[in-house]
Amino acid sequence: MIVAESKPIKEILEMVKDFKKILVVGCKGCVTVCNVGGAKEAAILASTIRISGKKEGLDVEVNEHTLERQCDPEYINELKDVIVDYDAVISLACGVGPQFLSERYPDKRIFPGVNTKFMGGAVEHGVWEERCAGCGACAIHLFGGLCPIARCSKSLLNGPCGGSSNGKCEISDEVDCVWDLIVTKMMEQDRLDELTVFRPPKSWTTARDGGPRKMIREELVK
Amino acid sequence: MDDFKPQIVAFCCVNCASSAAKVAHGMKKALPDNIKIIQVPCTGRIETLHLLKPFEEGADGVYVAGCQADSCQYINGITKAAKRVEQVKKILEELSMEPERIDVFHMSAGKGQEFVEVADRMVNTIKELGPSMPA
Amino acid sequence: MSEHKAGSNLEKVLSAGHFAFTGECGPPQGANVEHLIEKASHLKGVVDAVNVTDNQTAVVRMSSWAASLILLEQGIEPNFQMVCRDRNRLAIQSDILGVSSMGIRNMLCLSGDHQSFGNHPESKNVFDIDSMQLIHTVKTMRDEGKFLNGSDVDVAPRLFIGAASNPFAEPFDFRVHRLAKKISAGADFVQTQCIYNMDKFREFMKRAVDMGLHEKCYILAGVTPMKSVGMALYMSKQVPGMDVPQSLIKRLRGAGKGKVAEEGIKFALEQIEEFKEMEGVAGVHLMAIEWEHKVPEIAERAGVLPRPVV
Numbered sequence: 001m002i003v004a005e006s007k008p009i010k011e012i013l014e015m016v017k018d019f020k021k022i023l024v025v026g027c028k029g030c031v032t033v034c035n036v037g038g039a040k041e042a043a044i045l046a047s048t049i050r051i052s053g054k055k056e057g058l059d060v061e062v063n064e065h066t067l068e069r070q071c072d073p074e075y076i077n078e079l080k081d082v083i084v085d086y087d088a089v090i091s092l093a094c095g096v097g098p099q100f101l102s103e104r105y106p107d108k109r110i111f112p113g114v115n116t117k118f119m120g121g122a123v124e125h126g127v128w129e130e131r132c133a134g135c136g137a138c139a140i141h142l143f144g145g146l147c148p149i150a151r152c153s154k155s156l157l158n159g160p161c162g163g164s165s166n167g168k169c170e171i172s173d174e175v176d177c178v179w180d181l182i183v184t185k186m187m188e189q190d191r192l193d194e195l196t197v198f199r200p201p202k203s204w205t206t207a208r209d210g211g212p213r214k215m216i217r218e219e220l221v222k
Numbered sequence: 223m224d225d226f227k228p229q230i231v232a233f234c235c236v237n238c239a240s241s242a243a244k245v246a247h248g249m250k251k252a253l254p255d256n257i258k259i260i261q262v263p264c265t266g267r268i269e270t271l272h273l274l275k276p277f278e279e280g281a282d283g284v285y286v287a288g289c290q291a292d293s294c295q296y297i298n299g300i301t302k303a304a305k306r307v308e309q310v311k312k313i314l315e316e317l318s319m320e321p322e323r324i325d326v327f328h329m330s331a332g333k334g335q336e337f338v339e340v341a342d343r344m345v346n347t348i349k350e351l352g353p354s355m356p357a
Numbered sequence: 358m359s360e361h362k363a364g365s366n367l368e369k370v371l372s373a374g375h376f377a378f379t380g381e382c383g384p385p386q387g388a389n390v391e392h393l394i395e396k397a398s399h400l401k402g403v404v405d406a407v408n409v410t411d412n413q414t415a416v417v418r419m420s421s422w423a424a425s426l427i428l429l430e431q432g433i434e435p436n437f438q439m440v441c442r443d444r445n446r447l448a449i450q451s452d453i454l455g456v457s458s459m460g461i462r463n464m465l466c467l468s469g470d471h472q473s474f475g476n477h478p479e480s481k482n483v484f485d486i487d488s489m490q491l492i493h494t495v496k497t498m499r500d501e502g503k504f505l506n507g508s509d510v511d512v513a514p515r516l517f518i519g520a521a522s523n524p525f526a527e528p529f530d531f532r533v534h535r536l537a538k539k540i541s542a543g544a545d546f547v548q549t550q551c552i553y554n555m556d557k558f559r560e561f562m563k564r565a566v567d568m569g570l571h572e573k574c575y576i577l578a579g580v581t582p583m584k585s586v587g588m589a590l591y592m593s594k595q596v597p598g599m600d601v602p603q604s605l606i607k608r609l610r611g612a613g614k615g616k617v618a619e620e621g622i623k624f625a626l627e628q629i630e631e632f633k634e635m636e637g638v639a640g641v642h643l644m645a646i647e648w649e650h651k652v653p654e655i656a657e658r659a660g661v662l663p664r665p666v667v
């Protein structure tokens with residue numbers, strides 16, 4: 001799933017300070033799962049902005065509305081009658097949401113309420129970690145089911161480097177050295193020969209380096 | 223600020239906190255009259271939004287009264303409530319409001335005196351902080 | 358290893374069977390040519406080649422290729438270094454041609470410390486290719502006359518390819534296999550991370566020799582004399598991949614006030630003596646960083662002077 005983090009309240013308040021009618025739009029997708037942008041969080045943010053408005057003596061109206069997802073036009077369209085009453089919209093969806101909203105409702109000012117971070121999953125309740133960098137050419141099977149592109153700080157394909165200690169990456173002891181995990185697993189499974197194979201330079205054309213990407217399912221296009 | 227009467231909302235669980243309230247009533251100990259009590263089956267049921275709403279309505283302070291951490295009837299209700307109170311403290315700070323305007327207290331069922339003391343303490347804290355909103 | 362691949366002094370010294378002795382010099386944090394020349398002058402004639410670091414610890418310094426050229430002009434053979442952190446494969450291949458065209462004949466291929474260590478942590482992380490692939494790139498350009506995309510290099514670069522080896526990183530059991538992989542990829546010589554844990558290094562060399570790696574590649578043992586107890590503690594705690602035994606720290610502490618640096622040098626000299634006799638070790642790489650003026654003395658006391666002229 002896409003994991004995002006709430007923007008600091010001060011930053012959000014600064015973004016919308018000149019607006020009188022604000023709509024907070026939540027999303028029932030990924031951001032609900034990581035507890036930053038679902039219906040609950042949209043209500044909390046709306047309440048927070050109202051409290052701030054009252055405290056500052058500003059006359060501001062804030063409401064919330066949550067969509068199934070903000071990455072499909074059919075759901076974005078659902079807002080068309082609701083959004084007319086507002087001049088600013090805070091989207092709590094991942095980066096896709098505010099952009100889809102901006103495109104569909106060009107005369108409304110759309111603001112991002114979260115910082116989208118990575119593709120990952122929950123490792124324990126309340127903790128999410130990055131697992132995929134979207135390189136477009138998945139080869140985790142070559143590395144014991146682990147991804148060195150996403151999880152190695154240097155994206156080494158022929159790792160490890162010499163910097164890890166106690167199984168942790170040189171950049172922080174909160175980051176596992178994925179190569180330590182890969183090598184340990186392969187050695188335990190007696191698959192050392194797979195690690196001595198030279199992995200040639202990666203083609204980054206399928207990654208974001210190659211330019212903004214598109215995926216088409218021909219059989220679905222009308 | 224002598225005539226400032228803080229408006230305070232207190233969320234109390236039906237177990238320890240309300241038992242304590244009953245004892246206080248029985249002891250004829252008066253609760254300050256500017257405290258609005260909202261009874262909940264367990265403080266774990268209180269959402270962050272419930273804690274923010276009183277401030278939206280102009281409350282000067284909010285507190286949660288529940289069981290001790292090791293005697294919560296629903297095991298970890300009070301622990302969850304305490305975390306949500308922390309969350310609201312952070313929100314208040316971001317809004318340049320005093321985090322002391324919200325707090326959580328752990329009661330024991332029979333301690334009526336304690337229940338009143340906590341209420342008094344909160345009233346005094348809020349009196350010193352002043353109104354949460356401009357007049 | 359009969360015909361010279363690049364014809365550098367270091368290559369000639371090693372292929373003639375001499376015990377090699379290399380040094381290190383970090384470029385300045387500015388266009389301070391004078392300071393660079395002054396530092397490097399201590400090493401002239403005292404070592405076979407001088408490593409010139411590349412934005413070491415992700416701190417911006419004069420580029421390794423420029424500092425290497427300055428050393429070359431001073432009659433000192435540089436060991437040009439390139440890290441994978443700051444350049445993509447276009448810039449890398451381009452610089453390989455550039456340095457070779459200007460007479461640089463040794464190149465050390467490294468991953469590079471992550472930019473978060475340095476003074477520009479907000480920079481973008483390149484790592485288009487890794488150190489293994491960089492070794493392979495230089496070898497392919499030199500021996501096959503081809504770029505990474507398969508097209509022809511009109512005049513092949515001539516570089517003696519070096520790599521780093523850390524016998525102390527984890528998992529220990531894998532380190533010798535990684536060294537073997539670097540050698541297969543094309544490393545002609547290898548310099549190890551500075552050694553303090555001699556037991557562990559002996560074990561590592563035993564495995565390397567068992568695999569015959571010393572016959573395919575020249576292995577130089579890294580030595581950094583400890584200047585103070587503070588330095589020993591810093592290295593054991595703050596430098597990734599470093600193994601400093603308690604026994605050494607104890608020895609330094611026991612040396613007494615004002616005598617720690619001398620004790621550190623004594624330890625280094627003992628190490629060099631052992632490396633001269635250790636099977637598979639072809640030389641020593643002395644990293645006396647910001648202590649370059651001590652190198653002539655250390656070299657003298659280690660009995661490695663005069664350096665062979667080949």
